[in-house]
Amino acid sequence: xxxxxSKLLAVSFSIAALTACAAPTTTNTAxxxxxxxxxGATASSPSRLxxxxxxxxxxxxxxxxxxxxxxxxxxGKYTGLDVDVCKAVAAAIFGDPEKVEYRNLDSTARFPALAxxxxxxxxxxxxxxxxxxxxxxxxxxxxxxxxxxxxxVMVTKASGITDLKQLDGKAICVETGTTTELNLAxxxxxxxxxxxxxxxxxxxxxxxxxxxxxxxxxxxxxxQLAAKRTAFPNPDDHILLDAVLSKEPLGPVTIxxxxxxxxxxxxxxxxxxxxxxxxITQANVEEKVNDRSPDVKRFLGGDGNLGKDLGLPNDFMVKxxxxxxxxxxxxxxxxxxxxxxxxxxxxxxxxxxGGLMYSPPxx
Amino acid sequence: MLGNLFRxxxxxxxxxxxxxxxxxxxxxxxxxxxxxxxxSPYYWAFVVGLVNxxxxxxxxxxxTTIVGVVAGIASFSDNWLLRQLNRVYVEVVRNxxxxxxxxxxxxxxxxxxxxxGQIAQLPGSxxxxxxxxxxxxxxxxxxxxxxxxxxLLVGAIAAYLIWHRRIKLMEEQGxxxxxxxxxxxxxxxxxxxxxxxxxxxxxxxxxxxxGVDGGLRMSxxxxxxxxxxxxxxxxxxxxxxxxxxxSVSKGQWExxxxxxxxxxxxxxxxxxxQALRVIIPSLNSQYMNLAKNSSLALAIGYPDIYATFITTxxxxxxxxxxxxxxxxxxxxxxxxxxxxxxxxxxxxxFAER
Numbered sequence: 001x002x003x004x005x006s007k008l009l010a011v012s013f014s015i016a017a018l019t020a021c022a023a024p025t026t027t028n029t030a031x032x033x034x035x036x037x038x039x040g041a042t043a044s045s046p047s048r049l050x051x052x053x054x055x056x057x058x059x060x061x062x063x064x065x066x067x068x069x070x071x072x073x074x075x076g077k078y079t080g081l082d083v084d085v086c087k088a089v090a091a092a093i094f095g096d097p098e099k100v101e102y103r104n105l106d107s108t109a110r111f112p113a114l115a116x117x118x119x120x121x122x123x124x125x126x127x128x129x130x131x132x133x134x135x136x137x138x139x140x141x142x143x144x145x146x147x148x149x150x151x152x153v154m155v156t157k158a159s160g161i162t163d164l165k166q167l168d169g170k171a172i173c174v175e176t177g178t179t180t181e182l183n184l185a186x187x188x189x190x191x192x193x194x195x196x197x198x199x200x201x202x203x204x205x206x207x208x209x210x211x212x213x214x215x216x217x218x219x220x221x222x223x224q225l226a227a228k229r230t231a232f233p234n235p236d237d238h239i240l241l242d243a244v245l246s247k248e249p250l251g252p253v254t255i256x257x258x259x260x261x262x263x264x265x266x267x268x269x270x271x272x273x274x275x276x277x278x279x280i281t282q283a284n285v286e287e288k289v290n291d292r293s294p295d296v297k298r299f300l301g302g303d304g305n306l307g308k309d310l311g312l313p314n315d316f317m318v319k320x321x322x323x324x325x326x327x328x329x330x331x332x333x334x335x336x337x338x339x340x341x342x343x344x345x346x347x348x349x350x351x352x353x354g355g356l357m358y359s360p361p362x363x
Numbered sequence: 364m365l366g367n368l369f370r371x372x373x374x375x376x377x378x379x380x381x382x383x384x385x386x387x388x389x390x391x392x393x394x395x396x397x398x399x400x401x402x403s404p405y406y407w408a409f410v411v412g413l414v415n416x417x418x419x420x421x422x423x424x425x426x427t428t429i430v431g432v433v434a435g436i437a438s439f440s441d442n443w444l445l446r447q448l449n450r451v452y453v454e455v456v457r458n459x460x461x462x463x464x465x466x467x468x469x470x471x472x473x474x475x476x477x478x479x480g481q482i483a484q485l486p487g488s489x490x491x492x493x494x495x496x497x498x499x500x501x502x503x504x505x506x507x508x509x510x511x512x513x514x515l516l517v518g519a520i521a522a523y524l525i526w527h528r529r530i531k532l533m534e535e536q537g538x539x540x541x542x543x544x545x546x547x548x549x550x551x552x553x554x555x556x557x558x559x560x561x562x563x564x565x566x567x568x569x570x571x572x573x574g575v576d577g578g579l580r581m582s583x584x585x586x587x588x589x590x591x592x593x594x595x596x597x598x599x600x601x602x603x604x605x606x607x608x609x610s611v612s613k614g615q616w617e618x619x620x621x622x623x624x625x626x627x628x629x630x631x632x633x634x635x636x637q638a639l640r641v642i643i644p645s646l647n648s649q650y651m652n653l654a655k656n657s658s659l660a661l662a663i664g665y666p667d668i669y670a671t672f673i674t675t676x677x678x679x680x681x682x683x684x685x686x687x688x689x690x691x692x693x694x695x696x697x698x699x700x701x702x703x704x705x706x707x708x709x710x711x712x713f714a715e716r
Contacts, residue, residue, distance in 0.1 A: 107677070108673050108676075108677055111677070111680070111682075112682055115682075131678065131679070131680070132680075136378075136680075137679065137680045138680035139680065170494075171494050173664075176661070176670060176673055176674050176677075177673050177674055177676075177677035177678075178677070181390050181391075181674060182389055182390055182678065184391070185389055185390045185391045185401045186389065186401075188391070188401075189401050189402075196393055197391050197392075197393040198393050198582075198584065198664045199393060199664055199666060199670065199674075200661075200662075200663075200664045201661045201662060201670075201673065202662070205466075205662065205663070205664070206664075208470065209470075209664065212470065212474045212493065213474075213493045213494075214474070214493045214494070214583065215494075216494065257374065
């Protein structure tokens, strides 16, 4: 036994030494890879889109536990803003918003699940950052943000904390593996404070520990804090600090180097915003197909072949809007005035109303 | 498989190397005992995580051995209540998942001890508070305390040598061993005095602002992890100890009795040393299980090396390199445990004559 263990020990040491030497050679061979995905080749190269069409349903990664964004309601159905984006994409491809299979993913499982092809896309409050987008980082593609969020801090009223600086030396609960964790570290370095961070892999465990009083503060995206607070026994005992720690543009995500599939997700998302701009709603979308405006007609597939160019049915936006409504309707229903969250539209308004939601032209 | 991996990585335009370890980590680690800054490099974050892991594993080994051996021997007790309690403990703990037990320790036991945001005082000057954590009496760490600690160590070694010499004299020369016995007793008394007063125990107390001063401070996460690991592995060790003792043939008990030894003495001098031969090899795998199970710390917010890896791979996207790295670290850790246990094992085996 001793002999074997010692040998294995020796082998593992030598492997460690070998990998250290082998690293430079692999670098050279890998550096040529971006050329392989030249733009001309993508139209004919195999795409995730073909897989989805032949499978007959879309597999969408969601968070699954945030009311308003993705949550299983009392009848066992997924609802929320993120879920509606999945439904819109499914409706655009299949004409049926129910052809979606949802997978609940926590913050650490989401990227490996996407990279391994376990899910086709993420619609799971994921912040768009350079390191996640770049090939050298996580190697993902970010569709336009469907929700502009910012990181906030929630504290109990009893703690008397009103300012970030008062967090010095106080315990604060964080979800690990998120941009939240980094932003907190950066802002506390800037402010010269040292909060005591308690990190949880599962946001529910984090919120539970906060509610139990393990931490005096909890940090996460403001929308998430507001959403979770509605489920607390006494929501009025908790307040959101005014300080916003970061920019958090949240949006759907697909894998790198698959432009055909990425374009579908990107333009369906834009289409929802464009529909609101055109005044196309769930109720009137079918009449609007014969609208006098050539722009609207082209957008809904009554003219031209925008949908076909994407590899979709030409009336894909009719199906998507019919299924979930335009962006404004999705927002109000899930997180706005029509929901318990009542989050002001603010940055999430259309560009014409002072917000950031802006779709490039459908032409 | 390796070829496949490299091809896939290439397709995603990513390179396989460990250079990310040199760049700034940029995240904080809640609990550290060696210095760590937000802008420390990733490899240092891994070291800090490893130290945290080792801290839970090593203390866990000691605690779980004590729990396991006591529970194992208790299953032979003449006391009915003790036997039944022991059985309930072993069966319940052995047959439920560790993750569940960790949540129970963390959310149900430790949080319940300090209900309503108050700092609770337990018997023996132990304080529990949600933010304060667990505070226990501890040596104050002055130079006198360190000298006493050194003296205790030297004394323990001396006592061990004298005890051996006494047995040898008694066996070979049939001496009474009275002289050595007196020496041992006096050493014991000096040791006890040093332990009680020389170490300068510092008892934690509540201060005016509602905090706790003095003593050794551990976070609730660390406390819950230790408790969970020790009692979980302890239940398995208890069964191993029980099996080991049962494996010693009944004749040995009877022979010991015939020589006029008490039950306690026959267990200690005759049966247990023979049982060790059976116990040690299985104990080895239990220690390894404890080392591996410590990675569940993440679930209750204790920053061990696995938690560090999770954050790192999420920020850098280096899942393959990170997995390799921590797999290698856990492998090394367990091989070292295995080698040490094997050395120990050889020392208790029968010397063939």
